[in-house]
Amino acid sequence: MENQNISDIIESYLKQILAESQQVEIRRAEIADQFNVVPSQINYVIKTRFTIQDGYVVESKRGGGGYIRIEKVKLLDNLDFIDSLVSAVGDHITRHDGLAVVRSLFEAGTINRREANIILAAIEKDAVHTGDRQTSERVRAQILVSILNHLRYES
Template identity: 55%
Template sequence: MHNQNMSDIIEAYLKKVLGQDEQVEIRRSEMADRFNCVPSQINYVINTRFTVQQGYLVESKRGGGGYIRIIKVKLLDEAEMLDMMIDIIGKKISQKNAYSIIERLFESEMLIKREANIMLAVMEKSLLNSSGADENELRARLLIAFLNNLKYE
């Protein structure tokens, strides 16, 4: 366990719980006590590793009885999932978020490894940055084109 950082350990714990249930409700301070870390570490893990792009919905309520609820998103079909991803992408998307979407497609078995690797290669900052256009806009257009192609295969 020494090879993992605290964020990885917290993420693994939450994903293990989500493997048993479709949602988990936590209190930030209780999680921080459990893992002997600061509450902002819990926020960091939730904000970076439990995003919509990765298939999670996060709800929170502040205050004394506050909580953070993480829900594993289950979509009705592949077309609905692709439409949701297209909406999330919007006009611009970072390389990191594009990678998360491609990873989610691979995990959902909508892409084989070779297709995923090709998509990842096309999302590279070094490739898109050389065109002179806004790389995040270009990345979004390319990723949306990929997703639309998957929808109408």
């Protein structure tokens, strides 16, 4: 625990709750108080560690009775999630975010290890290298969107 930063600790706490149930509903200020951090730290953890690419849907409601709901979803059981994942990939994606998409597919059991490795090889820096980072990110996104669209219709 000594080597973990506060973001890792908060992430671990929330994932521990999610291991027991498919969703967690929190109040940002309460969690911030619990970990003795500012509320924006909670926003940071949720924004960076609970992304659609990682298999999480985050919903928030602002105001006095506001909350943040984090839900772990299964990919093929929820076609809206696949659509959201396609939207999240968009027209360009970094190698790091592409890796998160593939990891999410693997952890959900949608693809096996061999398929994950093949996809990773297809979106690797050297495979999509065009000489221009933005063009490479567009090529990577096109590959991932094509794979996701194929998986959407696989049964």
